[in-house]
Amino acid sequence: NAGVTQTPKFQVLKTGQSMTLQCAQDMNHEYMSWYRQDPGMGLRLIHYSVGAGITDQGEVPNGYNVSRSTTEDFPLRLLSAAPSQTSVYFCASSLSAWGLNTGELFFGEGSRLTVL
Amino acid sequence: ELKVEQNPLFLSMQEGKNYTIYCNYSTTSDRLYWYRQDPGKSLESLFVLLSNGAVKQEGRLMASLDTKARLSTLHITAAVHDLSATYFCAVEKGGGADGLTFGKGTHLIIQP
Numbered sequence: 342n343a344g345v346t347q348t349p350k351f352q353v354l355k356t357g358q359s360m361t362l363q364c365a366q367d368m369n370h371e372y373m374s375w376y377r378q379d380p381g382m383g384l385r386l387i388h389y390s391v392g393a394g395i396t397d398q399g400e401v402p403n404g405y406n407v408s409r410s411t412t413e414d415f416p417l418r419l420l421s422a423a424p425s426q427t428s429v430y431f432c433a434s435s436l437s438a439w440g441l442n443t444g445e446l447f448f449g450e451g452s453r454l455t456v457l
Numbered sequence: 458e459l460k461v462e463q464n465p466l467f468l469s470m471q472e473g474k475n476y477t478i479y480c481n482y483s484t485t486s487d488r489l490y491w492y493r494q495d496p497g498k499s500l501e502s503l504f505v506l507l508s509n510g511a512v513k514q515e516g517r518l519m520a521s522l523d524t525k526a527r528l529s530t531l532h533i534t535a536a537v538h539d540l541s542a543t544y545f546c547a548v549e550k551g552g553g554a555d556g557l558t559f560g561k562g563t564h565l566i567i568q569p
Contacts, residue, residue: 374556383461383545383559384500399556431499444488444549446557448500 343367347432347449354422354456362417362452364432372435373415374399374446375407377428384431390415422456429453459484461548463560471568473535478563480529480546488549489529490557491520493542500545504531536567 348363366373374389386399390409404426406418415434419426430453433446460483470476480489488507492500504513506522506529513520517540519532529546543564547557 376556376559381466381561383561384547384557385559386556389556400558433500444557445490445502445505446500446547447502450499 345432345434345447345449347430347452349452350450351453352455354419354454356423356456358422360419360422362419362430362432362454364415364417364449365413366415366432366434366447367413368434368436368447369412370434370447371412371437372444373409374433374435375405375415375417376431376433377401378431378451379428387417387430419454422454424456427454427456459486459548459550459558461546461558461560463544463546463563465563466561467564469566469568470533470536472537475535476533478531478533478544478546478565480531480548480560482527482529482548482558484550485524485527486548486550487524489522490547490549491529491531492545492547494545494562495542503544533565538567538569541565541567 345366371392375387376384378384385401388407390396393412396407429451431451432449435446462481491503494500504520509524511522517534522529543562545559545562547559
């Protein structure tokens with residue numbers, strides 16, 4: 342049982358390049374989300390999904406796209422990288438976003454992205 | 458807009474001492490979470506607090522939630538070096554689908 346797996350762990354991009362951060366979970370979780378972590382800022386929600394085919398924006402969605410074609414996968418796409426997107430990105434999942442479930446998030450190991 | 462404030466943001470303490478980290482939030486919520494993060498690592502769930510008056514304990518850490526005061530505390534008893542880490546509180550908005558709003562974290566250093 343791998344939990345939440347993110348790839349790559351490290352990436353360096355040039356301004357204007359595009360890339361996709363991959364996230365996969367094997368816990369049959371309905372809810373998946375992407376956060377970015379910046380020094381002194383805590384974690385901020387980028388996008389989230391409550392199930393396959395459903396996505397929505399979080400607090401800081403600009404410059405990022407997501408899709409959820411399967412329950413297991415939730416990739417995050419940077420369309421045209423900017424230095425302001427230099428950050429550590431965490432994918433997190435939860436069994437369900439509503440109901441009796443606690444909503445407790447399980448985090449991946451993180452992807453450290455540098456945009457030059 | 459939900460705001461979550463932690464204090465202190467930085468804490469250096471000696472082994473054997475007790476201390477409390479505070480987490481205040483700005484709008485009504487019944488669910489609050491505490492996470493631990495070691496340097497360069499992911500976040501690990503510590504406590505899930507789901508109702509007013511909830512108290513959870515694990516080893517030297519104890520967390521509580523007062524939803525009327527919009528306040529949660531993380532109390533450290535007889536601190537040991539292994540507890541050095543950054544601690545985040547996070548509050549659930551609305552029905553939960555909007556994700557968690559995190560505080561900025563408390564960087565805790567426990568010196569021998």
